Amino acid sequence: MSLSRIISNPSVQRFGGSVLRTFAPRLQFGTTAVFSTWHDVQEILKRDMDFLIAPINGERIERVNGPFILGMDRKDTHLSERQALYSAIRHSDPDKIQKLVDDQAQQILNTIPAGGKIDIVNEYARIIAARSALAFLGTECPSEEDRMRVARALFHECFLNLGDDETIRSKAVAAGEELKNWLLEEIKKRRQSKKQKDDLIGRMITDGLLDDDAIRRNVSGMLVGAIDTTATCVAQIMDVFLNRPMVMDAVLKDLDNPDLMRGWCWEALRFYAHNPIIQRQAAHDTTIGTTNIKAGTRIICFTLSAMHDKGAFPLPKQFNPKRPEQNYLHFGGGLHPCAGRAINGVQIPALVAALLARDPKIEDNIAFDGPFPDRFVLRLQK
Numbered sequence: 001m002s003l004s005r006i007i008s009n010p011s012v013q014r015f016g017g018s019v020l021r022t023f024a025p026r027l028q029f030g031t032t033a034v035f036s037t038w039h040d041v042q043e044i045l046k047r048d049m050d051f052l053i054a055p056i057n058g059e060r061i062e063r064v065n066g067p068f069i070l071g072m073d074r075k076d077t078h079l080s081e082r083q084a085l086y087s088a089i090r091h092s093d094p095d096k097i098q099k100l101v102d103d104q105a106q107q108i109l110n111t112i113p114a115g116g117k118i119d120i121v122n123e124y125a126r127i128i129a130a131r132s133a134l135a136f137l138g139t140e141c142p143s144e145e146d147r148m149r150v151a152r153a154l155f156h157e158c159f160l161n162l163g164d165d166e167t168i169r170s171k172a173v174a175a176g177e178e179l180k181n182w183l184l185e186e187i188k189k190r191r192q193s194k195k196q197k198d199d200l201i202g203r204m205i206t207d208g209l210l211d212d213d214a215i216r217r218n219v220s221g222m223l224v225g226a227i228d229t230t231a232t233c234v235a236q237i238m239d240v241f242l243n244r245p246m247v248m249d250a251v252l253k254d255l256d257n258p259d260l261m262r263g264w265c266w267e268a269l270r271f272y273a274h275n276p277i278i279q280r281q282a283a284h285d286t287t288i289g290t291t292n293i294k295a296g297t298r299i300i301c302f303t304l305s306a307m308h309d310k311g312a313f314p315l316p317k318q319f320n321p322k323r324p325e326q327n328y329l330h331f332g333g334g335l336h337p338c339a340g341r342a343i344n345g346v347q348i349p350a351l352v353a354a355l356l357a358r359d360p361k362i363e364d365n366i367a368f369d370g371p372f373p374d375r376f377v378l379r380l381q382k
């Protein structure tokens with residue numbers, strides 16, 4: 001088994017976290033420092049002038065998309081583009097997303113008879129996430145397959161190409177060019193119509209705060225964050241529940257309660273995280289508590305470990321759907337909290353609840369396409 005497969009194993013990550021929290025909560029080696037407690041991780045994310053994101057993501061994102069807020073540190077361009085993006089997001093309607101996700105989930109699950117099998121990644125969560133992204137963003141592409149393909153290629157290069165693999169990079173550069181042309185074409189077409197559609201592109205055109213290329217860059221940045229993230233979360237949450245019958249029994253009692261279902265889903269991601277770490281880079285010599293950190297140090301915020309820190313998650317080994325939502329680190333924090341968190345809070349629990357209502361059993365374990373869960377077959381017994 002490859003080293004990357006071992007360290008992406010959730011039990012190995014949780015064990016590593018408990019060792020670090022106990023013996024080396026601020027571990028430094030070479031030009032890297034790992035922070036494993038909830039308090040330190042929160043502090044690092046809040047101190048965005050000391051701990052930067054551009055050295056981590058900036059170059060990769062610019063190469064395949066042009067500048068985007070997730071690759072920018074606090075400066076005028078970042079603040080004006082972030083404001084334009086959030087002013088357009090603010091008017092989106094979570095109920096509309098809820099209805100779309102519920103309808104799509106039923107439409108797909110109704111085609112599977114009792115006892116039938118379904119791949120909950122490519123025959124369910126990834127498709128529905130691509131459809132809700134189209135409805136929410138307006139990201140018209142020649143086909144649904146194209147939308148999913150380019151989103152995965154760009155996500156892979158921007159966040160998961162840790163070995164700087166040239167094949168992954170050139171595939172992403174090509175996909176970025178395709179997406180750029182499709183979106184600029186769509187924006188040009190929209191500008192000719194009197195009434196704008198009620199989606200992110202439509203609202204950004206109406207707001208008039210950004211030019212076409214800035215609208216394109218921001219909307220494609222959102223698209224890249226929207227599809228494989230959601231599919232990965234659904235697959236991993238189902239894996240956690242289906243391998244813990246006691247927890248599953250408790251979850252099944254709350255299927256019709258969206259708030260508790262969301263709590264159960266965030267708890268499951270604490271045991272099998274979408275991203276167990278968040279990275280930053282020290283802008284200058286600074287300190288965390290009494291620990292000295294040199295300028296240029298790569299900072300690893302071990303968010304999975306932080307979410308097992310009993311200071312913020314009492315009885316961390318227990319599943320408790322009523323924990324304070326603001327303590328979770330699944331969606332980051334500080335200057336760069338996930339811009340899709342409102343959608344995530346509706347879409348992910350809805351996709352999981354609809355599946356659980358069909359009494360699923362694992363048929364084959366999760367199979368991966370590189371770092372992405374790409375196939376997870378369940379048998380729906382009801």
Ligand code: HEM
Pocket residue numbers: 053069070071082221222223225226227229230233274275278279329330331332333335336337338339340341343344
């Ligand atoms: C519709 C779904 C989603 C969209 C549109 C979306 C979009 C975004 C965007 C635009 C950012 C950057 C925010 C900024 O820089 O100000 C972001 C950050 C982030 N998103 Fe999402 N996202 C989505 C789903 C998810 C999911 C399901 C996860 C997984 C748990 C996730 C995890 C994160 C994290 C951890 C960050 C912060 C990254 C950092 O601080 O380095 N996102 N997201």
